[in-house]
Amino acid sequence: AALKGALRLQVSAALKEGHVTPTELCQQCLSLIKSTKFLNAYVTVAEETALKQAEESEKRHRRGQPLGVLDGIPVAVKDNFNTAGIETTCASNMLKGYISPYNATVVQKLLDQGAVLLGKTNLDEFAMGSGSTDGIFGPVRNPWSYSRQYKGKSVPKSHSEDEESNWVITGGSSGGSAAAVSSFTCFAALGSDTGGSTRNPAAHCGVVGLKPTYGLISRHGLIPLVNSMDVPGILTRCVDDAAIVLGSLAGHDPKDSTTIQDNFKPFELPNLTDVSKLSIGIPKEYHAPGLSSEILALWSKAADLFKNAGAKVIEVSLPHTCYSIVCYHVLCTAEVASNMARFDGLEYGHRSDMNKSTESLYAATRREGFNDVVRGRILSGNFFLLKQNYENYFIKAQKVRRLIANDFVKVFRSGVDILLTPTTLSDAVPYMEFIKEDNRTRSAQDDILTQAANMAGLPAINVPTALSKRGLPVGLQFIGRSFQEKQLLTVAKWFEKQVKFPMIQLEEVKRHDRNVFQYQKSASFS
Amino acid sequence: QKVTVEVLDHLERLALVDFRDAEGVERLQKAIQFADQLHEVNTDGVEPMDSVLEDRCLYLREDDVTEGNCTKELLKNAREKVEEYFVAPPGNIPLPKLEERETFLQGS
Numbered sequence: 001a002a003l004k005g006a007l008r009l010q011v012s013a014a015l016k017e018g019h020v021t022p023t024e025l026c027q028q029c030l031s032l033i034k035s036t037k038f039l040n041a042y043v044t045v046a047e048e049t050a051l052k053q054a055e056e057s058e059k060r061h062r063r064g065q066p067l068g069v070l071d072g073i074p075v076a077v078k079d080n081f082n083t084a085g086i087e088t089t090c091a092s093n094m095l096k097g098y099i100s101p102y103n104a105t106v107v108q109k110l111l112d113q114g115a116v117l118l119g120k121t122n123l124d125e126f127a128m129g130s131g132s133t134d135g136i137f138g139p140v141r142n143p144w145s146y147s148r149q150y151k152g153k154s155v156p157k158s159h160s161e162d163e164e165s166n167w168v169i170t171g172g173s174s175g176g177s178a179a180a181v182s183s184f185t186c187f188a189a190l191g192s193d194t195g196g197s198t199r200n201p202a203a204h205c206g207v208v209g210l211k212p213t214y215g216l217i218s219r220h221g222l223i224p225l226v227n228s229m230d231v232p233g234i235l236t237r238c239v240d241d242a243a244i245v246l247g248s249l250a251g252h253d254p255k256d257s258t259t260i261q262d263n264f265k266p267f268e269l270p271n272l273t274d275v276s277k278l279s280i281g282i283p284k285e286y287h288a289p290g291l292s293s294e295i296l297a298l299w300s301k302a303a304d305l306f307k308n309a310g311a312k313v314i315e316v317s318l319p320h321t322c323y324s325i326v327c328y329h330v331l332c333t334a335e336v337a338s339n340m341a342r343f344d345g346l347e348y349g350h351r352s353d354m355n356k357s358t359e360s361l362y363a364a365t366r367r368e369g370f371n372d373v374v375r376g377r378i379l380s381g382n383f384f385l386l387k388q389n390y391e392n393y394f395i396k397a398q399k400v401r402r403l404i405a406n407d408f409v410k411v412f413r414s415g416v417d418i419l420l421t422p423t424t425l426s427d428a429v430p431y432m433e434f435i436k437e438d439n440r441t442r443s444a445q446d447d448i449l450t451q452a453a454n455m456a457g458l459p460a461i462n463v464p465t466a467l468s469k470r471g472l473p474v475g476l477q478f479i480g481r482s483f484q485e486k487q488l489l490t491v492a493k494w495f496e497k498q499v500k501f502p503m504i505q506l507e508e509v510k511r512h513d514r515n516v517f518q519y520q521k522s523a524s525f526s
Numbered sequence: 527q528k529v530t531v532e533v534l535d536h537l538e539r540l541a542l543v544d545f546r547d548a549e550g551v552e553r554l555q556k557a558i559q560f561a562d563q564l565h566e567v568n569t570d571g572v573e574p575m576d577s578v579l580e581d582r583c584l585y586l587r588e589d590d591v592t593e594g595n596c597t598k599e600l601l602k603n604a605r606e607k608v609e610e611y612f613v614a615p616p617g618n619i620p621l622p623k624l625e626e627r628e629t630f631l632q633g634s
Contacts, residue, residue, distance in 0.1 A: 101599040215579050228577050257585045258577070326563045333557070337541065344542075346612045348603035357619035362542045375543045376550065380557040382541045383529075396564050398574030403567065405575060440557070457578030482578075 011187065012069045015061055022061065022072030026054035026116050029074040033118065033185045036506075039141045041170075041179035043079045044087050045119040050074070053116045060114065069244055071114030076180045076189040079120035080127050081232070082221040083107050086117075090223055091135025092125045094369030095349045104221020105253045106190060106232050113248050118186050121176030124439075125371045126340075127192055127225050130200055130446035131434050132175020134373055140175040142168045142205055142428050142472075143183040148505040149471035152430065168428035168472060171204035171446070173197040174233060178205035181235045182504060188245050191233035194225045195328055195443070196423075196450025198233025199462040199477060203423035206464040206473030206504060208496075210234040210242045211450075213483045214457035215260045217246075218253035226335040227258070229328075229454040239463065239493040243269050246485060260483075267486045272494040276310035281416035285321035288448050292426040294468055299422050302465065302476050305498055306420070316416060318407040323400050324452040325444050330384050330397035336374075337381025343369060373439045405456040412481050418491050419479040422449055427468040449477065459485050461492050464501040473501070529554060534631050535624045542621075544629050551630075 014020050030047055057072035066072065077083060080090045082100035089095045103111065111117065124134040133139035144150055145167035152166050170179050174191025178201035181189050191198040193211040202209020210233060217232045224230055232249065236242045247266025253259045282303055287296065307313045345351035345365035352364035370378070384393040411419070424446065434442065453460040459482070462475040478495070480488030534551060538544050545551050597610055606613040624631060 098603060101596065101602070215582075252585070254585070254587050257587075258579065259585070260579065260582060261585055320567070323564065323567055326561060329557070330561050330564065346604065346606075346614055347600070351605040355615040357621075358614050358617040359542065359619060359621045361615050363538075363544065363621060366543045367546075370543065372546065372550070372553075375546070376553045376557070378541050378543045379537055379545065379550070379554055380561075382537050383533075383554060383558065384561065386533075386536075386540075393561055393564065395574050396567075396569060397561075398576065399569035399572040400564055400567050402572055402575035403569065405578060438553075440553070440560075444560070 011073065015072045016066060018061070022054040022057035022116065023051065025072060026050055026074055026118070029118055029185050032183070036143070036183050036185060039143055039179050039183060040138055041121055041140050041176040041183065041185070042076070042119045043089060043091065043122050043137050043176065046086050046117055049085070050116050050118050053111070057114050057116065067112075067114040068248070070110065070248055072116060073188065074116045074118050074186045075110055076118050076121050076177060076186040077107055078123055078174050078177050078189070078191045080123060080192055080223045081107055081190060082223070083117065083120065086120060088120065088223070089136075090126045091123050091137055092369065092371065092374070093136055093350055094343050096136070098349050102221065105218035105255060106249050107221065109249050110190075121174070121180050121189060123176055124173035124373070126223070126374050127173040127194065127197055128336075128373050128377060129172045129439050130196070130443045131169045132172035132201065133169060133431065133434060134371060134439055136371070139431055140170045140179050141431075142170045143179055143506060144168065144206060144428070144472050144504060146506055147471070148507050149467055149502070151469070151471040165432070166430050168430050169204065169434050171201035171424065171428060173201075174235065175201045177235050178202055178207055178209065181205070181207045181237060183506065187236070188241055189235045191235050192222055192225070192230060193233040193454065194230050195332070195447040195454055198235060199423050199450050199460060200446060202235055202462040203464070203475035204428040204473060206475070206501065208236050208239055208242050208464065208492075209462040210246065210489075211453060211460045212246060212250065212485060213459045214454075215258055216250045216264070216459075216483060216485070218256040218259050220253055220255040224339045226332050227339065228331070228335065229457075239461070239489055239496050240269055242461070243267065243489050246489075262483070269486070269490050269493050272490050274310070275306060275491075275494060278306070278311040278491065279415050279417045280306050280311050280313045281316040281411055281419045282313060283316050283318045283321065283411070283419055283421060285318050286421040286449055288425065290425045290445065291422060295422045295424070295426065295474055298466055298474055299420070299476060302420060302495070305495070314416070316411045316414070316419070318404075318411065318452065320400065320404045320407050321452055324404050324455050325448055327397045327400040327404065327455065328447065328451050329444070330393050331401065333377045333381035334384050334394050335381070336377045337385060340370070340374065340378050345369075376440070401455055404452055408452075408456045408458060417481075418488060421477045421479065423462045423475045423477040424449065427470060427472040427474050453479050458482060459488050461488060463492050463496050463499075465499050467502060529558065531624070531631055538629060538631065539621055545631060547630050
């Protein structure tokens with residue numbers, strides 16, 4: 001019998017006890033991916049290899065030897081992580097057809113735990129963007145556009161018109177991963193987070209989005225955007241699941257010298273009942289211009305929630321918050337200018353037919369391979385790195401970065417444990433509205449609440465909180481101290497329990513069997 | 527302060543990416559304007575920050591060969607190759623000068 005949403009099933013336990021097999025689970029997910037194709041969340045679906053992995057998992061389960069909680073669990077990975085034998089495109093013509101010869105460390109770790117890799121998810125080209133709209137495969141659609149709860153649906157004027165022309169964006173740049181998790185096609189997905197690219201779509205799609213501390217999880221195999229800020233991000237339907245995935249991914253990687261060498265111990269999240277010893281900081285600068293009154297009210301309500309439960313809730317100040325976007329703009333474009341230099345057409349990726357000279361080959365290849373957003377950032381970055389500009393822009397930005405990071409240090413040193421802030425300025429906007437502004441403007445607006453955590457390297461998490469007036473998800477963000485993910489997630493889990501965010505009621509999906517949804521609906525796989 | 531054509535040309539050469547059209551140049555102008563806000567911040571006595579992990583020692587592993595011998599794998603992704611070489615067109619030929627180049631900047 002279908003237990004759609006009535007019971008919070010433990011999928012891992014179900015696999016262990018044989019109530020469902022890894023192959024069945026995998027097939028259900030693959031079938032759901034097919035029926036939700038209109039979301040455009042997946043760039044590549046690795047059907048054959050996924051089924052093989054599921055088979056192997058099934059054998060292990062039958063022997064009573066599952067590798068762990070993740071064994072047999074279907075997952076998806078953002079298409080800027082290298083996956084051996086599977087195309088990795090970064091949603092760019094530059095890498096179309098590129099088959100990675102190796103797995104990113106985080107991908108390898110998931111596979112080593114028995115996870116089933118369903119496919120690669122869609123993103124903004126090279127993870128540059130905040131809408132998941134600027135990739136060569138087209139925009140990702142927010143599954144909530146097709147929910148019963150969404151109140152912004154347009155009435156089709158004719159049959160030929162796209163019925164849901166008012167669909168909303170997922171946010172970005174890890175929009176595909178967020179949509180995949182939100183629409184139940186997988187239980188967890190990897191994203192990346194440089195300026196908010198995991199937390200932003202998590203907020204818009206109503207899922208948990210964790211940005212770990214810089215240096216905790218290996219970036220080996222993650223095609224880099226900004227080496228000093230990138231981190232792999234984790235997207236799941238509940239905080240407990242995020243903790244489990246974190247546990248399987250974190251730790252020193254000899255292949256990534258920017259991962260810290262401290263011993264990492266995976267942890268289970270306690271069920272916090274007493275928050276009286278907690279000190280929650282509310283940074284006043286996060287009441288940013290453009291913050292919707294709805295989200296402001298929700299943020300306030302959340303602060304009261306903690307206060308009423310006995311926690312100490314105080315207003316704090318992070319005075320340089322307003323400069324984080326400008327600072328990011330310079331540092332990001334500078335690092336991008338350097339990171340994108342590897343794409344020259346010689347060793348991999350797109351290669352132009354131009355062959356007059358090496359220089360002209362590179363120039364033509366890059367003109368053909370990169371979209372305007374990428375090219376714009378490369379050119380800006382090179383401008384800021386010119387000898388005459390280096391001190392005034394690049395070094396200046398690095399100094400401002402220190403000021404931003406120090407703001408956080410001061411606040412945490414004053415006794416605050418966790419910061420509570422909004423994640424986005426508003427709920428998801430319709431695609432037609434989003435594209436009216438250019439990528440840079442949008443990114444500058446949308447990253448404002450998430451970017452500073454990347455600047456300072458701090459862990460941060462989006463927790464889905466409530467539905468907006470339009471029936472779309474709104475999330476709130478918790479920022480923690482460096483490497484204190486356990487505390488951060490414990491508080492996030494407590495909050496998640498209090499707000500009881502509603503489950504999405506997808507209606508456009510044609511389901512032959514109600515049972516198909518049985519296990520997808522379970523919020524947790526742990 | 528508009529960016530001169532000389533600087534734009536210089537950037538195209540350095541970046542090996544071209545300003546496709548007027549919008550591309552305008553985009554750079556706006557980016558610079560945006561970045562100029564940084565100068566409002568007083569950073570006297572502040573050291574530049576390269577990495578948030580600056581208080582730690584960078585990990586260096588032993589200089590032992592642990593993997594490799596994957597020439598065939600790696601060559602698979604290259605379009606033009608000969609034996610174990612990636613093939614490139616002749617080098618040491620600079621990009622044509624602005625007047626002779628196929629760039630939007632011509633005639634600016």
